[in-house]
Amino acid sequence: MNPLMIDSSIHPIFKPVIVALDFADESETLHFVRQLSPDLCQLKIGKELFTATGRNLVEKLINQGFKLFLDLKYHDIPNTVAQACKVAAEMGVWLVDMHVSGGRRMMEAAANAVANYSQRPNLIGVTVLTSMEQADLIELGFSQTPEELVICWAKLAQDSGLDGVVCSAQEAASLRAKMGQEFLLVTPGIRLNVAENADDQRRIMTPQQALKAGSSYLVMGRPITQAKDPAAVLRQINHTAYDLF
Numbered sequence: 001m002n003p004l005m006i007d008s009s010i011h012p013i014f015k016p017v018i019v020a021l022d023f024a025d026e027s028e029t030l031h032f033v034r035q036l037s038p039d040l041c042q043l044k045i046g047k048e049l050f051t052a053t054g055r056n057l058v059e060k061l062i063n064q065g066f067k068l069f070l071d072l073k074y075h076d077i078p079n080t081v082a083q084a085c086k087v088a089a090e091m092g093v094w095l096v097d098m099h100v101s102g103g104r105r106m107m108e109a110a111a112n113a114v115a116n117y118s119q120r121p122n123l124i125g126v127t128v129l130t131s132m133e134q135a136d137l138i139e140l141g142f143s144q145t146p147e148e149l150v151i152c153w154a155k156l157a158q159d160s161g162l163d164g165v166v167c168s169a170q171e172a173a174s175l176r177a178k179m180g181q182e183f184l185l186v187t188p189g190i191r192l193n194v195a196e197n198a199d200d201q202r203r204i205m206t207p208q209q210a211l212k213a214g215s216s217y218l219v220m221g222r223p224i225t226q227a228k229d230p231a232a233v234l235r236q237i238n239h240t241a242y243d244l245f
């Protein structure tokens with residue numbers, strides 16, 4: 001056995017999963033998180049849990065040693081998003097996101113707002129939601145394929161000073177080739193096998209496919225939170241990641 005496997009925190013690629021804590025309250029969340037550890041995964045708080053618990057739980061989980069993705073998908077005028085990103089930076093979060101469709105000036109204002117924090121959060125742009133497919137884009141007036149739109153918005157995000165994007169793993173290979181090795185590709189829409197229930201997701205991949213394609217981090221909610229043994233699933237994915245790299 002390679003000695004690196006003893007500590008999966010040595011390189012982030014060996015714990016690529018960000019677990020989406022899509023729960024309704026703090027006690028349910030903390031009960032679930034007791035099964036995990038910062039050596040196994042990162043955590044994500046999104047709209048449901050943040051609306052229920054606010055900054056208190058974010059700070060509690062950071063104090064437990066977890067890297068925290070605050071997934072509130074900001075989309076507003078530049079000043080409002082910039083100020084929100086400053087508050088997130090003060091809370092010590094690791095990743096913050098905003099919709100690329102908020103435009104260049106919004107993203108530049110956000111990047112400038114956090115630039116001088118000694119430990120600033122990584123800012124990432126949400127491209128085309130993984131729950132969307134071609135028909136949804138047509139209905140919204142877009143003529144591009146999901147992949148074309150994701151590539152266009154990822155370039156704009158990079159040009160506006162963001163550190164990466166949220167996209168589906170189906171776009172990861174082309175984005176990795178175009179955006180370089182440092183650009184973060186954070187990919188939800190992950191299912192343990194393609195025959196698994198995709199729920200409301202449309203553009204899905206397995207952990208192995210996503211990592212091979214160039215994903216930096218895999219966002220996984222239900223496949224982990226509804227698993228009998230969430231830690232075992234995470235260990236398995238970490239071993240897969242280790243074997244791949």
Ligand SMILES: O=c1ccn([C@@H]2O[C@H](COP(=O)(O)O)[C@@H](O)[C@H]2O)c(=O)[nH]1
Binds near residue numbers: 222
């Ligand atoms: O395009 C996006 C952006 C964010 N998400 C979030 O990721 C998780 C996925 O949960 P699953 O249960 O694994 O489907 C969820 O918190 C979403 O808000 C996304 O799915 N797609």
